[in-house]
Amino acid sequence: MPLLLPSILIDSEYVYSLPKWIILIFQLIHNVFCASVNVFFNLLNSMKDKKKVPMITDPLLLKSAVECGRLIREGRLTSTLLVNAYIKRQQEVNHLLNAVAVENYEFALKKAAETDLYISTLDKKSDEFKNLKDKPLLGVPFTLKCSIKAFGYNPTASIVALNNRPPMNEECPLVSSLKNAGALIICYSTCPELRWNIETNSKLYGRCCNPYDVRRTSGASSSGEGSIIGAGASLMGIGSDIAGSIRIPAAFCGIFSYKPSSKALNGEGHEPGAPEGAPVLEMAHIGPMARYAQDLHFMTKLMMTKDKLEELKMNEKVEFKDLKFFYIKDFSYMESEKVSDDMLLGLDSVVKMINAEGNSICEIVLDELKHANEYWQV
Structure with missing residues (x-):
């Protein structure tokens, strides 16, 4: 999904230091933009034969x-x-x-x-x-x-x-x-x-x-x-x-x-x-x-x-039962589209399978990911 703004123009440190209500407005605009792009291309694809x-x-x-x-x-x-x-x-x-x-x-x-x-x-x-x-x-x-x-x-x-x-x-x-x-x-x-x-x-x-x-x-x-x-x-x-x-x-x-x-x-x-x-x-x-x-x-x-x-x-040999697993569900920041429901369903099925094997598995939240694009550019 394209960014709402070119990444080089987004200072995430500044944006996320703004009042929470302003961040929520930006997030809403971004989500509407992403949803609009999806609707447009789904409509465009519906006019073509799926092969x-x-x-x-x-x-x-x-x-x-x-x-x-x-x-x-x-x-x-x-x-x-x-x-x-x-x-x-x-x-x-x-x-x-x-x-x-x-x-x-x-x-x-x-x-x-x-x-x-x-x-x-x-x-x-x-x-x-x-x-x-x-x-x-x-x-x-x-x-x-x-x-x-x-x-x-x-x-x-x-x-x-x-x-x-x-x-x-x-x-x-x-x-x-x-x-x-x-x-x-x-x-x-x-x-x-x-x-x-x-x-x-x-x-x-x-x-x-x-x-x-x-x-x-x-x-x-x-x-x-x-x-x-x-x-x-x-x-x-x-x-x-x-x-x-x-x-x-x-x-x-x-x-x-x-x-x-x-x-x-x-x-x-x-x-x-x-x-x-x-x-x-x-x-x-x-x-x-x-x-x-x-x-x-x-x-x-x-x-x-x-x-x-x-x-x-x-x-x-790696003993599967000794492995510890960590997973992330949400990347919903202003430089990333929300993870799709299909992807979350797939992730959930893997989590359930690992749980069934008796392994340690834990969901983590990395707030630092909101700066991920700038980390990568550095």
Whole structure:
């Protein structure tokens, strides 16, 4: 929801120091504005046909990346069959979504065929066959946000002026991590210009749509990843986040993702970059996106260095019953729209589930959130 006033014009410290009755008037004006925008766009959308991507019919598309990798290593599934299934699905849905920026189908099929040939020639009793476990994603396709560097690809970040550059000879370390595990890139997905928007509607690639209702946005800036994974046209991908760019598309498109903690994963390999030491680098992170929670955890471990795995105890089992949970229900400040009833219903269902498991869960109120936008700008 757009702010009632540009955030740079709002001094929240001053506004919230005003008499309470003035704050209530401002809040009322803001709420009326938000409600009016919702009514207007709901009316506008009602004049268009609601379309969504067709249901998945190929059972291959319903398997996790971890399971697909295991089946390929065991010779019970070919990489070519899996890659072809995802290419077919992308071709089936992309005319509705416009999530694919650059296809990598020919190269992906070539790598898949090489993988299948390699596995078929191995003696299943050999050490080489046993060592396939070191490539747990062998032959499994993934997608990549078009602002992230990969060998042989020009990461445009949807900037027209960068479209004719030669391919890169460098690569994001997280991309290399998945490749080293045997995964292969099937396509590069769209994002807004400079990755700086809450939706994608770029001059280079056009508008990216939500797989559940193409009248609506898939969020941004990792919009293409959210859209294509949510549509079942990709198993997993890599996005980036500074102010919700991974989390917003994940929420809008119903997939699993998160913004990594600072320095948990290597955030190098982004385009356009920032000068070394720039404060923005402390907030701009690259991270995994996936259709299955199992794959998200698995990808994270593959992307981490050995030191980080030990530091963050990623190989230790977490006892769910020992976890403490905290949640926030209300962001109703003048720079934020009230949380929708649907979102609150979803949150309540999660709270009830956690309560049923016997965990400690507590609602908290953070009054400091009324200054959140200014904190972020700092």
